[in-house]
Amino acid sequence: MLRNVLQALWGEPRPDRPPVRVWxxxxxxxxxxxxSVLEALFREGLSGSEASLPSAFSIPxxxxxxxxxxxxxxxxxxxxxxxxxxxxxxxAFGILTAFDVVRILATIENGLLWSIAGVLVLPYSLFRWGxxxxxxxxxxxxxxxxxVTHIAxxxxxxxxxxxxGFFLFSAALGASIRFHANARARDIEQAKLRQRHQLARELHDVVGHxxxxxxxxxxxxxxMVGSEPARAATALKTIEETASHALKEMRVMVGVLREGGEPDLAPQAGVGDIARLARQTDGRPMVAVQLPDDVDQLRPAVGAALYRIAQESVTNAIRHARNATRITVDVVIEGEEVRLLVRDDGEPAAQGPFGYGLVGIAERxxxxxxxxxxxxxxxGGWMVDVVLPARA
Known part of the structure; x- marks a missing residue:
């Protein structure tokens, strides 16, 4: 396990976009x-009075x-x-090593300014940005x-x-800052990913329906355009109304996403709007909706989720149910829970992998x-059964 950790650390790439030079x-x-200048001017040993300091601190x-x-x-x-x-x-350390090699050859015990301690920031930067x-x-x-310094x-x-140990401490500090920065970047990326999933779910539910x-x-x-022009005209009117509803909901979503825009204060669709689903399908399959009288007791978040789930379930039934004549949407409040049951009377369907719509329902x-x-x-047919806390 230690070997795997070391291999992972060894293969760690450089962080993207290191900050530019700042003030x-x-x-x-x-x-x-x-x-350095002040030390060169005033430090004893550099000014010629080498005898006033021990050899470890004086510089010829x-x-x-x-x-x-x-x-x-x-x-x-x-x-x-x-x-x-x-x-x-x-x-930096190549220059210092070469300098110490020269000191060894010249038998000079000490030759550095104390301001060279600034190199302590280099291990920090190495582990932070390398x-x-x-x-x-x-x-x-x-x-x-x-x-080499020990020899000199x-x-x-x-x-x-x-x-x-001082250099290791500097390196550890840089590694720690890097770890926390990477963790924060991952959290931000996860938040963005969740937002994208939520947006994709909303787009799928609204546009798909x-x-x-x-x-x-x-x-x-x-x-029907040739045989029943009146019903064909009714279908065109329904298309116009449906397109208007779609544009309205899309504008609401775009308004939420637009930075700096004024928020759209139009009320969000809720459980009471499920009744509209019964009127948006003219002809077969017929959609029948049954709502309890006390739907207003539900929290807005629960009501909005129920509406989107019912909308997606009805859309799936219209798309995929074979020879279905009726789709029922029932909402029942049972104590502290609310139940939504959507089913169709189409031909028996086999269980298969869930599509994006059902995945979105499960996430909601x-x-x-x-x-x-x-x-x-x-x-026969297909059913979607969802139970939510009524006071969630």
């Missing part, structure tokens, strides 16, 4: 460069310009720590520099370990804490 980067660089006078140039060169790499984190680590391979390799580069300035092995009704009426009108029921069943009905 804080210049401010940090300015502070560190000012520190001859090394002063070299130390300043090396420090400035290393600190300048901080400007690219987000966009090129691995290259920055290699450049890939897994870059992070692991970069740590190896830092460790190699610490070993012999100290206890524990001090080398402690120094590496009205387009099916329009198609049926168009077929009926075409069949689940979101409100209800239950959903769909399948062949006893005695």
């Amino acid at each position: 804080r980067d210049w401010a940090l660089l300015g502070v560190l460069l000012a520190w 006078l001859v090394w002063r310009p070299v130390a300043v140039v090396v420090t400035v060169a290393v600190l300048l790499t901080l400007l690219w720590r987000r966009t090129h984190p691995f290259a920055t680590v290699v450049a 890939s897994g391979r870059e992070a692991g390799t970069g740590l190896g580069v830092i460790l190699a520099w610490l070993v 300035d012999p100290t206890e092995a524990g001090e080398v370990v402690a120094g590496f 009205y387009v099916s009704a329009i198609a049926i009426q168009a077929q009926a009108g075409r069949a 029921a689940r979101l409100l804490g209800g239950s959903f069943r769909a399948g062949p009905a006893a005695g």
Whole structure:
């Protein structure tokens, strides 16, 4: 398991779109460069009074310009720590390693300014913005520099370990920030995905229902245009009304999605609007709706869900029921629950995989804490049975 975790970390890609350089980067660089200049001017040992400090803290006078140039060169790499984190680590610690090799050859015990501590931000940036391979390799580069530094300035092995610990802490902080940023990005993406699913469900229910009704009426009108022109005209009128309803509901949905637009305060379709389904199908199959007298007691969210479920169920029956003559829609309030039963009297149907419409019905029921069943009905046809909490 540990091997799998390490492989996953090693294969971690770089985060997308690292932030561009901001004023804080210049401010940090300015502070560190000012520190370097002040240290070069006033630090004992750099000004020639090497004897006033222990050798571990004093820098011979001859090394002063070299130390300043090396420090400035290393600190300048901080400007690219987000966009090129691995290259920055290699450049900064490569310069420091080369400098220490020269010190070893020249037998100089100490040669760095304390402002070089600014490189502690590099492991943070490496683990925050680099890939897994870059992070692991970069740590190896830092460790190699610490070993060379230990050779140049012999100290206890524990001090080398402690120094590496500071860099590990910086790296861990960067990894932690990266983890939380990735988790937040995943949460945002999941929220967007849920919104897309909800929008797709609404579009499917609204557009599918009205387009099916329009198609049926168009077929009926075409069949009757020669023999029964009056009924054909009625079918055309029904098509016009259905299209108007579809456009109205689409405008409501677009108004909700439009950023900065004024909200549409038109009331949302509810359980009482299920009765309209009985009037939107002229001819066969006939749709019969039965509602209780106390439907106004239901919460708006429950009523809206019942309407959409009934709408989708009737649409499916009109589309797919074979030789159906009647579709019934019954809503019954039973204590703390409300039940919706939609069934047709078509030929017996086999249970098959659910289409998108039935999946949407199941999602609506689940979101409100209800239950959903769909399948062949006893005695033939198909049924959809949904139970929701009446006070959800």
